[in-house]
Amino acid sequence: MSRKVRAVLFDLDGTLIDSAPDLAGAANALRAEHGLAAMPYEQLRPMVGAGARGMVGVAFGVAPGEPRFEGLRDAFLARYEQGMLDRTCLFDGMHGLLGALESAGLGWGIVTNKATRFAVPVAEGLGLSPRAGALICGDTTPHAKPHPEPLWEAARRLGHAPADCVYVGDDLRDVQAGRAAGMATLVAAWGYLGAGDSIDTWGADAIINRPEALLNWLKLA
Template sequence: MFSNIQAVLFDLDGTLIDSAPDLGAAVDKMRVDRGLSSLPFSSYRPMAGAGARGMIDVAFGLTPEHPDFEALREEFFANYEQRMTQNTYAFDGVPELIENLLLLGLPWGVVTNKSTRFTNPLTRAMPLFTSAGAIVSGDTTAHAKPHPEPLFEAARRLAIDPSRCLYVGDDERDIVAGLAAGMGTVAATYGYLGHKADPAKWGAHSIINSPGALLQLLARA
């Protein structure tokens, strides 16, 4: 299915790391600070991949069009910045996946819509990312996913032709971006799938239910 793959790129939240506990706690603190009841973590987890937009919608039922949204988003960012590594971990199987990619001689990198403000301190705090050859954030280029430019930037940093890269993500915008960049695409279903998400309709070249399944795909390439 995937021929001559020379590098693997990943989305961050929901694909490599489980940051939902810290994202959920950051926004739930906003509810508690306002005298509202705390919501169960299970309410936040499915929307963790949508970042501030998803968290604020769950906590307060507000969308970006609401006049209070921007102030709430900044408060959420400040809360998250203070705790973003407290309960964030690599998904089971991810460290082994990265180790095996390196053994196979495949460079790897990250392309996330998370802003540099959060991506850099988070990845520096986690040993997993010391071997990453490229880390591209949502504000690294002029465009964020689903635009392909962040993926092109990661490929440039790895000095690999985009057509020889594989992109793995847990959101439809990841697959849209990967396809637009001419990369092989893999949808990861073990992360955060929103209530209405249907990865089978995203158009990905393949779907995996665990990090280790990616190695099986590469072995068959």
């Protein structure tokens, strides 16, 4: 690390929290309503980072712009909203990591493409809201990731320059947004990672395999 980091920004799903069980459950519940068999969790998990678009795509083979997409998306989101804290939890090691950042005097926040309708209740339910210095959702600013504006807004709310922040995420869009915002970027290799190119090709500053490894990268451990 060649810069002084004063704040750490995290993606939410697949980075801070493991929401895949509830999102996959909503997808399979909707499949059941359509008379389809449940899909294996292993097939659904990688697409969680792509939100409703990804989940409807993998569960029904329907893409945005196709006639069935909007109805399936809205039905999927309604089912997810009914149980979005049933099994969702922080990833192992994340409680300790956040505590270590706070003890070191580093601010931290959340930047997610998840809509406020879902992100705020989840963050509150998991006890993240009182601690996070910023919670930027997919509809907080006019643009969502990979546009840098959500990350700039988080930096503003934390009172730091973008260059003094690092962004940690598990999707290519996270790296693209972080680089465009002028932040160091780290890939959370424990996350969902999508179904595209290898994370080694994303152009991040580093790949970390577990939450505690961030402390080593920050030279706090």
